[in-house]
Amino acid sequence: MTELTGAEAAFVLVPEAHTGDWVWERVAAALRRSGARVHCATLSGGSPAAGEDADSPSNSADLETHIAEVIRQVDAAGECVVLVGHGYGLIPALGAADRRRDRVVRVVHLDAAGLPEDGDTALDVLPALPRPGRAETEVPPPTREEWHRLGSTDGLAPAALDRLAARALPQPAATLTQPLRLSKGAARIPRTGVLCTADGSTIVRLRWLVSLGDPRLSPLTEPGNTFLELPTGHWPMLSEPELLAQALRWAAAGEGESLAASPDQVPGHLRPFVLEVPDRPRERMEHIDLYPPDDQVACPAVVFVHGGPLPAGIRPTPRDWPFFTAYARHAAQLGTVGVTLDHRLHAPGDLARAAEDVSAAVELVRAHPRVDGDRVALWFFSGGGPLAAPWLSAPPPWLRCLAVNYPMLEPLPGHGTDGDRFRPAAAVRGAGDLPVILTRAGLEDPALDATVERFLDAAAECGASVEVVAAPHCHHGFETLDHTTEARAAVREAMRRVLGHLGA
Template identity: 80%
Template structure:
């Protein structure tokens, strides 16, 4: 299919949960001034019985599609993506493109909204409706970055209960749904960027192949989850670009090695390893028990990726380096596939630590835990109540607060709050200068909290390095940073 001749297509805009057609007023006005025809689907809660389900909402969107004409671009915001996809699949002759507006996950046949959108509130006690968030809770659906107090007041005042069955009823899609052209409009303040999504698509999970299919494109609007309220002009521009098939592809060139599979920044000779369950141990030379460094990868990562993280060059490189320097290097695979999996992944890390400490080659009283990237929240339980054998906790370019809208409220996995318990635990933090601003802001808050409580945090600055620099930046600075971080961590183990 050629470009969508977007100026000739009408827009049908489908709102997020608890909102309604009113949320699109500013964007619709901008689009109409540019000559577009715009139709706004009502919320599933507007004028519907509490027993309305996802099919009820799909029928409302189909009605708007049929009114809009023969060429339609369907825009689904958050939860609204599910009824948009359902309608597009059943009116394939009219819908020329579906726009995923800051919508996490890729709904497939049989998925419910709650399966793919962990931020949505769960129906309680068999109730037919889910009440809308209170004013101070809207961040749980997604980042409120960019919203004025007046806009937040409007969200709270005009919010509607959401029929529970719209969130629990499975979406039904035919096989042809995957062939509908898509454009993702991402909102970086909520953690979604083109670079991050491109990296995710490069991981090798066949379920993500749709992201890189020809004709599918991606754009960014620099704001939070509510661009129709915070940046209506920029969103309108992005929607017109999407309708025309513009945007970036996520597909890597055929000859380009994915970033996470490029060589480790240091030339570390391979070492023998011992594989036990989800854990690999790289013992040093000799036979006496030695301290151990456990490297905890980031996430969330799709469950089907191959190779798994314990075989990625970053982690095999760090583990082999630790072993060459006299410690037992440890890599592991944990099951952080969605934000809701944090408790299970934390259990995986604890089980790996127990296995390692019981190993005859390990001095169980001298262990360091080293967390990377999106694995940062898994450090919180260790920070809040460090056991005596934990001699050091290290963090590389970490996420240190849950991302808004990812369904991870509370302090259990919030290192910014947990650091209060780590006053006597040495922490080594590698901070990259070319970091995603959203991630770096969590590091800044962590350092502020550590300073307030007197926790010991040693920061290794890497001003010219990127997130994942161990395979992305083969520079003298990156090599020096890896060596310094390892020296500091091993120094804590030998203290």
């Protein structure tokens, strides 16, 4: 691996969809002040300029057009090129790096979700990008009020947002739908991920995703691949240009954290539960498992809903994780039917499908002879928080309680989900007197905790019944990460309140 200083590197900066080389002006200036060579790629836009023919290259651009434009900048930059792709810009950057492996020494993923592979399109890995219609040749740019759909606008001054809206271009549809072609050698180019934490991307979350065993993410753990964080939203070149320039210099030098774990390290979701809970028999039905108590009468039930998105092929699936099986067994130990389930929240756009899975699971549970179908609680965790919204907006009479642990209570910016269907802060207006138990981890990721704060504000405004179980010294997922007195007390207190509302 070639490691450089900021002064030795030649940077080629590739912009996000709908933008151009102008977004890099302040970052480029900061890099040049440190002695670096900088080239800013201009990618062909959508609509032709005034007087330009409708069949001009800018109007008929596809992904290969953009890759060729990045290659020209790489060739002009010389040797030892660090190629930076922001959001969509990562896709043509990877294509260019693969074809100039003799020049490109590192690719920087700047707040770009996913790890594109050969055959992927931009739409496959970037859920925030709008889907063009079948007959559309270009995608119009976002309005000023819509830029959050591409990613968090945290840190952007109003003037910067005005400039984004004023200078935005349509995106040629074929740049989003044409497959990226990569050779096997592309995986050997060192990478650095620069994560924007206000967008929900953190090193801790990436480590957790890698620990789940998704083979698509395993290349991120290879030697030479590093990760850095910036405390801002999706547009650091506008909100924090000096910090971004410094991060790019560090990336060029191969600095940053590794995602590689020691061979004997047990992933957090497979570690022992914070309470010692005896094993119990279970009954498996379709995509759910029921853990009944010893009593043979019909009992209330607690349905535990895991978070996500989670890769489709991980094993074991969440209903078999020690985390959820212990929760269900603990509920059964206390006289209720504990239920675990698997749902298909594999990508941010899967919320509707996952919601159907949860509804189907609830119907199976309520119809079971061991369950009192008029006394059910739903308990959501982490990224499953948005799935609570439909139940909050119109709670059925048999739903006696809804609980959420360290939840994400709205889809994060740039995750391709809009509207209020999966926003608990909007849905809570319809909750009426439904009791809501919210376990709040004090050492939570700030981006997730901000969604909790907005939910609590909305609940207070409409008088919803929200009971907070505070765990000020606990982390996200504390039930297996923090084996402390406080963590044990938080689990017991939340369970006590949920079962109390069930009359158990």
